[in-house]
Amino acid sequence: MVFDLRKDGTEMGKNMSEEKNVKRGMEQAVCKKNDIVTLTISAFSSEGEGIGKLEGYTLFVKDAIPDDVVKVCVMKTKKRYGYARLLEIIEPSPHRVEPRCPVARQCGGCQLQHCSYEQQILWKEEKVRECLNRIGGFSVCDMDLVLSMEEPYHYRNKAQFPVGVNKEGRLVAGFYAGRTHSIIENTDCVIQHPCNKVIVEAILQFMRDYKIPAYDEKNHAGLVRHILTRVGVATGDVMVCLVINGTALPHSDILAGRLLECLHTGRAEEPELQIKSICLNVNQEKTNVILGKQIKNLYGNGFIEDRIGDVIYRISPLSFYQVNPMQTKRLYETVLEYADLQGGEVVWDLYCGIGTISLFLAQKAAKVCGVEIVPQAVEDAKKNAELNHMTNTEFFAGAAEEVVPEQYQKSHGSLKADVVTLDPPRKGCDEKLLQTVVQMEPEKIVYVSCDPATLARDLRYLCDRGYGLERVRVCDMFGMSYHVESVCLLHRREKRI
């Protein structure tokens, strides 16, 4: 059940001013750097830190969870809030569990391993509800049953390991510590596919044997920057891509040979893993962006395949592909359920990536048009339509906020859609796009979001222009991390304003 408070009443105004009052009382820090204080953690922050109040002043504490009583050291204070480091857990929260990963606290990859999975899910649901209500002005009561993961470990099909040298001068790979670029050594990550360990260790051994240097960020020297792996969990296809600060990798034929021999899964219930693509990605820029634009194949055709439901997808290293295949299927099934296609509909799938949602819906629609900004992903989308013998799809390369208004203008306003799906990156949709979507008068809009705050902002825009929020569902794609994925269904209520 969803009420739209901006339309239905004045309660929202009351909530907003209450919030302002609370903020007004917190203008001064009541503690200073290096103070040691005791706090009861009352909530999670939007990035998974614990929040504790010291005489009304907010302190963010990494690795603390609601209902923990903790001793902390204040690190930094600002006018309205500060940061503190966890020193001791005086009384553990009943939701606290032992992390499975020995480097969980140092590593920036997971933020919530010390919190029970059930509690993570409750928090994610609460976060979506809170954003929709506070930012969007809705009053969401019941959401559709949350889709939590059966096994919230080893679920990721994509890993990006930075490669570097540790303090002792040893070559290592792992993950960045939170908010820094120091590498926490770890090849056996508990949320990654188990095959990564063997692959990454084979590459490190090759680099040691042939004296191939890791990239040195400070001096913009050395060669190997990142190891990227992808696994098609349904097909068993594996891709290995080395991101290099150069245009060639010495002895690459030897590496390819070693990689092709290194995989034995030992997990009988899964399809046998097989490396189908080994490639180099050229990134010679002084940048934090992991991937460069150029791909050089060492083995295979430069892509792997995976299957979600009955649809086969071809995936290139530069294309976006959901990282959690089991949950992706459930997410797309929700999109299909919300779209409730009868067979005759025209669908626009905006931010379509390699056409994953497009093809899922094309099985039940008259026509699906997809729009995506990464040209390689659009190429993959077209190939994917062919691969699945789907002739009712069309894909456009470009920014959705440019392509869709252009197409609408070209059609002199006759471009209409029955259903629009939106699946933008965290920053949400550009207003220019939303404006055109409203003009296309779809009966239904299905919004897939990885950021509840921008979701709430965009839904407000649409609900002020003739749409009503009907259904909301959280689908957990990112167990152990603070990231939240949700799907919303909007119905058109009024004629275009």
Ligand code: SAH
């Ligand atoms: N629906 C797809 C992809 C979702 S991720 C899936 O489920 O797999 C978001 C996608 O939006 C990425 O592929 C990204 O490349 C693309 N993107 C980012 N900004 C864009 C923009 N302005 N216009 C169109 N696509 C964009």
